Amino acid sequence: xxxxxxxxxxxxxxxxxxxxxxxxxxxxxxxxxxxxxxxxxxxxxxxxxxxxxxxxxxxxxxxxxxxxxxxxxxxxxxxxxxxxxxxxxxxxxxxxxxxxxxxxxxxxxxxxxxxxxxxxxxxxxxxxxxxxxxxxxxxxxxxxxxxxxxxxxxxxxxxxxxxxxxxxxxxxx
Numbered sequence: 001x002x003x004x005x006x007x008x009x010x011x012x013x014x015x016x017x018x019x020x021x022x023x024x025x026x027x028x029x030x031x032x033x034x035x036x037x038x039x040x041x042x043x044x045x046x047x048x049x050x051x052x053x054x055x056x057x058x059x060x061x062x063x064x065x066x067x068x069x070x071x072x073x074x075x076x077x078x079x080x081x082x083x084x085x086x087x088x089x090x091x092x093x094x095x096x097x098x099x100x101x102x103x104x105x106x107x108x109x110x111x112x113x114x115x116x117x118x119x120x121x122x123x124x125x126x127x128x129x130x131x132x133x134x135x136x137x138x139x140x141x142x143x144x145x146x147x148x149x150x151x152x153x154x155x156x157x158x159x160x161x162x163x164x165x166x167x168x169x170x171x172x173x
Contacts, residue, residue, distance in 0.1 A: 017045040019070050020119045023139045024062060042140055043069030045077075046123025052150065053077040054120065054143045080150045085127035088156050093149035098141035099134040102149050116142040124150060 022042040029036040039062045046052040055072025059065040081088055086104040093100055100117060105128040111121050113131040116139040121129055133142055160167045 016047050017051075017074065018048065018123065019066075019073075020044045020046075020123055021066055021069075022116050022119050022143060024065070039065045041065040041069040042143060043073050044119045044123045044143060045070060045073040046120075046125065048123070048125040050080045050082045050125055051077055052080060052120060052124040052147065054147050056140065078147055078151050080124045080126075081153050081155045082125050083156065085125075086129055087126065087150075087153055089153065091149045091152050093145045093152060094135070095145040095148055096138070096141040097136035098138055098145045099136075100142065100145040100149055101132045101134060102146070103130040104128075105130045114142070115139075117146045119143070120146040120150070 020043065022044055025040045027038045027040060029038070038058060038060050040056060040058045041062065042054070042056055043066060044052065044054050053073040053076045055069045055074070055076060057065040057068025057070070057072055059068055085107065087102060088104065090101070090103045102121070105112070107128055109128045109130065111118055111126060111129055113121055113129070114133050117131050117133060120143055121131065131146075136142070156167050156170045160170045163170070
C-alpha cells in the first residue's frame with residue numbers, strides 16, 4: 001500500500017466539506033463520587049469529489065465531541081479515485097474483525113451499503129457502488145475498513161502505466 005494518495009494535515013475551507021455523524025456513544029465512568037458521563041462521536045467528512053476522512057472526537061458534551069471529531073477527520077483525509085460515479089475495481093479490506101468488500105456498479109444502481117459504510121461512500125462522492133460488510137458491525141472498525149479499502153484503490157491510468165499497456169486494455173483484458 002503506497003502513501004501517495006493519502007493527504008494528511010491538509011488545511012481546508014470549512015464550507016468545502018460536508019460532515020456526517022455516524023455514531024455517538026455515551027460512556028459512563030463510575031467513581032466513588034458518582035457517575036461521570038462523556039461522549040464519543042464518530043464523524044465522516046468529504047467533499048463529494050473524491051476526498052474523504054474519518055475522525056473520532058471525545059468530550060464531556062455531545063456537540064464538543066462532534067466538533068473534535070470533525071477536526072480529527074479533516075486531519076485524516078484520503079483521495080479516492082472516482083470513475084464515472086463508481087470505483088475502478090473491486091476491493092476488500094479488514095480492520096479488526098470488520099471485513100468489507102466494495103465493488104463497482106453500473107450507472108443508476110445507487111449506493112448499496114449499510115449505515116456506516118454508506119456515510120463514507122457518499123461523502124467520497126460515489127453514486128454507484130455495491131458493498132458488503134462481511135464481519136463485525138462495529139461502526140468504528142467498519143468505517144476504518146471502508147476508508148482503508150478506498151485508499152487501496154488504484155487509478156486505471158497508473159495500472160496501465162505500470163504494466164506498459166493501454167488504459168482500454170486494463171478494463172477489457
